[in-house]
Amino acid sequence: MQFTSEQRHDDGVLEREFTLGDIPGILWTPGSASAAAPATLILIGHPPLGLRRMYPRLAARARHYAARYGFAAATIELPGSGERPRWPEIEQARAGLREAMAAGGPVGGEIIDALVLPLVEKAVPEWQAALDACLALPEIGGPAGYEGGVISVGVRLAAVEPRIAAATLFAGSFVPESMVEEARRVAVPLLVLLQWDDEGNDRQASLNLFDALGSKEKTLHANMGGHTGVPQFELDAGARFFARHLKR
Amino acid sequence: MQFTSEQRHDDGVLEREFTLGDIPGILWTPGSASAAAPATLILIGHPPLGLRRMYPRLAARARHYAARYGFAAATIELPGSGERPRWPEIEQARAGLREAMAAGGPVGGEIIDALVLPLVEKAVPEWQAALDACLALPEIGGPAGYEGGVISVGVRLAAVEPRIAAATLFAGSFVPESMVEEARRVAVPLLVLLQWDDEGNDRQASLNLFDALGSKEKTLHANMGGHTGVPQFELDAGARFFARHLKR
Numbered sequence: 001m002q003f004t005s006e007q008r009h010d011d012g013v014l015e016r017e018f019t020l021g022d023i024p025g026i027l028w029t030p031g032s033a034s035a036a037a038p039a040t041l042i043l044i045g046h047p048p049l050g051l052r053r054m055y056p057r058l059a060a061r062a063r064h065y066a067a068r069y070g071f072a073a074a075t076i077e078l079p080g081s082g083e084r085p086r087w088p089e090i091e092q093a094r095a096g097l098r099e100a101m102a103a104g105g106p107v108g109g110e111i112i113d114a115l116v117l118p119l120v121e122k123a124v125p126e127w128q129a130a131l132d133a134c135l136a137l138p139e140i141g142g143p144a145g146y147e148g149g150v151i152s153v154g155v156r157l158a159a160v161e162p163r164i165a166a167a168t169l170f171a172g173s174f175v176p177e178s179m180v181e182e183a184r185r186v187a188v189p190l191l192v193l194l195q196w197d198d199e200g201n202d203r204q205a206s207l208n209l210f211d212a213l214g215s216k217e218k219t220l221h222a223n224m225g226g227h228t229g230v231p232q233f234e235l236d237a238g239a240r241f242f243a244r245h246l247k248r
Numbered sequence: 249m250q251f252t253s254e255q256r257h258d259d260g261v262l263e264r265e266f267t268l269g270d271i272p273g274i275l276w277t278p279g280s281a282s283a284a285a286p287a288t289l290i291l292i293g294h295p296p297l298g299l300r301r302m303y304p305r306l307a308a309r310a311r312h313y314a315a316r317y318g319f320a321a322a323t324i325e326l327p328g329s330g331e332r333p334r335w336p337e338i339e340q341a342r343a344g345l346r347e348a349m350a351a352g353g354p355v356g357g358e359i360i361d362a363l364v365l366p367l368v369e370k371a372v373p374e375w376q377a378a379l380d381a382c383l384a385l386p387e388i389g390g391p392a393g394y395e396g397g398v399i400s401v402g403v404r405l406a407a408v409e410p411r412i413a414a415a416t417l418f419a420g421s422f423v424p425e426s427m428v429e430e431a432r433r434v435a436v437p438l439l440v441l442l443q444w445d446d447e448g449n450d451r452q453a454s455l456n457l458f459d460a461l462g463s464k465e466k467t468l469h470a471n472m473g474g475h476t477g478v479p480q481f482e483l484d485a486g487a488r489f490f491a492r493h494l495k496r
């Protein structure tokens with residue numbers, strides 16, 4: 001993990017850009033974080049739209065967590081997104097998705113599989129490597145949480161990575177059938193956020209995935225509005241959820 | 249409103265039993281409540297099982313609200329429940345429900361209507377009278393919230409009573425079709441609590457009712473477990489919801 005820039009905000013939060021191999025990322029740590037009092041880490045996931053485009057929303061979440069709740073937060077670029085090398089396989093799958101949606105028909109399972117499964121396969125080990133690197137810093141301590149989309153990445157990570165002790169998953173977009181099966185193996189406490197009128201996601205599919213998740217403690221928060229309309233108060237609900245479960 | 253007993257708890261909360269005409273009720277006020285600093289009121293609804301039987305759960309909620317959040321809380325006995333006069337019409341409807349459930353068949357709409365509609369008709373004006381009486385006390389100020397079941401009582405009250413400015417509704421049990429229509433007229437902010445594996449309630453019917461509610465700001469919190477298994481942390485979520493919306 002190589003830090004490439006560093007900025008201390010007025011709220012005491014230290015924001016550092018880094019690279020992990022060829023993967024760009026950003027780490028936010030609260031002013032209070034030190035080797036004597038390491039901060040608990042939240043990994044902040046996001047859709048594959050590129051870190052630059054997602055930055056305002058990610059930074060708002062991360063700094064709220066850091067400044068108000070004393071969490072550290074980190075995010076990395078997804079494979080094939082932003083400034084990372086193009087990934088023809090995924091671009092082809094996205095073209096297939098656009099075609100299917102333009103045709104107005106239902107999006108077939110093979111399109112969803114082609115779009116999501118390679119991303120999960122490649123991204124999850126990268127998030128695990130980011131977790132390794134962050135937890136190696138003296139000012140950060142485990143266990144960690146994962147929050148956000150891509151929900152299939154979150155499900156796989158929660159299922160396979162024992163250092164993820166709780167997760168907040170953003171319901172949607174397209175979830176492969178095999179991920180619904182995989183969801184049954186998740187055991188950590190979960191908070192699932194669902195936008196009731198999400199223009200790009202099928203509500204019933206999201207409810208089915210919530211139902212399939214294996215965790216004994218799972219809570220669904222459904223709010224009105226479209227995909228990007230998650231209310232501000234859910235950020236505080238999420239922070240309290242992590243505070244309850246990420247105790248050393 | 250005639251107070252019939254009074255008890256000051258260690259946490260400063262004053263608990264008073266009262267009668268309103270022939271309706272028994274309980275009022276909890278925080279130690280901080282005074283004419284100079286009146287407490288905001290939460291009406292605490294409950295299923296028609298009798299106040300005595302419901303007391304431990306109602307008192308726990310009310311005292312948590314009063315001691316931790318400075319709310320006043322009040323509840324009254326439902327018609328035909330507890331020590332109030334028997335109500336043969338409702339008892340007959342309950343017998344019809346028990347028969348239908350014992351037969352393992354679906355519970356017909358006419359049974360649900362007979363069980364719920366007369367209760368709503370009679371109970372809602374009583375809750376409004378309780379609201380009148382509580383708000384007339386110098387140590388209590390408006391606007392007020394309603395929390396709990398019977399969900400049809402909460403829906404009607406939220407639809408018709410302008411002093412109810414926010415409501416937390418417990419999803420379930422049996423909701424008449426006409427109440428689903430009535431739900432579209434509710435406009436105040438809502439928090440709906442749904443127990444995902446509620447043994448006595450149909451999940452899809454609860455989701456349909458949530459969908460029908462007319463409020464622009466409504467949030468569904470679904471948790472695992474049976475009807476009485478609402479997690480303790482939802483009490484705090486509910487208090488924060490009321491604190492956001494019940495401002496003078």
